[in-house]
Amino acid sequence: MKEEKTVKELFSSYSDDILNYSMSLLKDSDDAKDAVQEVFIRFINSQSSFRGDCSYKTWLLVITRNYCYKKLNGKTNQPVLIDENFPHTYEPKLEEKITLNDALKKLKHEEFELIYLREYACHSYQEIAEILGISVDNVKVKLFRVREQLRKYLK
Template sequence: MAFEYLKSMSGGLDKNAALSDIMLAYGEDVWNYAFFLSKNRTLADDVTQDVFVRVYERLYTFRGEASIKTWLLAITRNLVRDHWRSAWIRRVIPFGILRQEGQEPSAESQVIGLLAEEEVWNTVLGLPYKLREVLLLHAHHQLSYAEIAKLLNVSEGTVKSRLSRARAKVSQQLGEEGRKA
């Protein structure tokens, strides 16, 4: 693993260089995870920044019990949950999801691609929080059942069950959408 040196990092090593390496390697994953948990781009930006501030502050305390990616995603998850528990969020109604526009070679392929992508993401984002979170961690971040279980503080059986239910719901909802069209 590229970040094995962090397990034995002491006060003499350069935190700025280590943080820069971590941000390059996992910055996008942290942002994506924050976005999928919160469904809010602005909050994902804020959480991502807070994650790396915390990593910088606590870099010398990393014990290496989990991978760097699992550690970052755990911090991300905790920060998003802290945000949802705050008094401020209970008084504000979050706005809908902004769509990211992509560029495709032709207008036809762009429309077809966007419709298919939007349908899948809307289906995934419409899942209950617990199912959406497990599906994202497994499919997108490619974490093992054991890593997900440790991150979420549940058993591996619970992870497998939630993942199975999430896949079934997505398949069912996408199948129903296909029959309506």
């Protein structure tokens, strides 16, 4: 019974994060909703293998990433535009949105994922490293390079 409560609590706490992350990877709202369900099914089935090396949220996002990449099956897709799913308090002008979205479209899928995890999902470098399975230093270097690319695109 306690496991069931834990799953319910985790679903309540993190289902929106999983949905947004899935949407950023899959670019389809129905697929993203399916991903949320599939992630929690996989979580339940593999709960005994959780070692506690990271937070539940990080582990759920790793499961999400693995599921979405498997679903994409190596296809290259364009990232979701910012204004479709990520409302912010600052409302940029239409021209700024178009320019930023054009720049984001030029990024490789992995580059967009780094920007999404850091800038929109507000994860720490450590969390991103755990989700992507790379070192914190590697995350910092890659983010620096992606930001430099975006600056060049926006000039």
